Amino acid sequence: MDRRTVLKFVGATVLQSRAETARSQLLQISENPATYQLQFFDADEGQLLDCLTEMIIPTDDHSPGAHEAKVHAFIDLIVYHSDQSTQQAWNAGLRAVQQEAVRLFGDSLVKCTSQQREKVMSAMAANEKEPTSELELFFERLKSLTIDGYYTSAIGIHEDLQYQGNKPQMKFLGCTHDDH
16 A cells, blocks of 8 residues: 555545534434533633624514524534634634723623624624625634524524424414515
8 A cells, every 4th residue: 555545545445434423423412412512712801702692683572592502502513623714713703892892881791781792783784695704704713603503402403493303293283474
């Protein structure tokens, strides 16, 4: 066997091992999210990320939000297994959020009131169609992974979407809202 073939096998084995580790960690988050330990973000960054994801998908009278679904843990795992440029972008984005909160209110976002947090979020989403600033670009990444993390969690699938599994539907009633 030549050297290139051996290197391909070794590389494939390493990638498969990382994928298996990530898969088992995702399973841990979905089955018992309270036991997950942050791997990439530190505790303060994890708290900030938890606050931001809950602002995007808050708890309401229909279902729990991103906080209860532990979406910040999902994002931590994804970023941990990402390349260095992605990790740097997430670090820079969280720093930009903190800087905006300090600039506007003199304190970290986590310590701000809900109205103050909304103003920071508005600054993040200000130019959503064509993001240009670090803050706006970060918001795109944050929103995308928050949605992915929430709707792949047990809370998002079963409580919010009320998915009941692969059951045949004898009737499809369509939209049942009065105004439709």
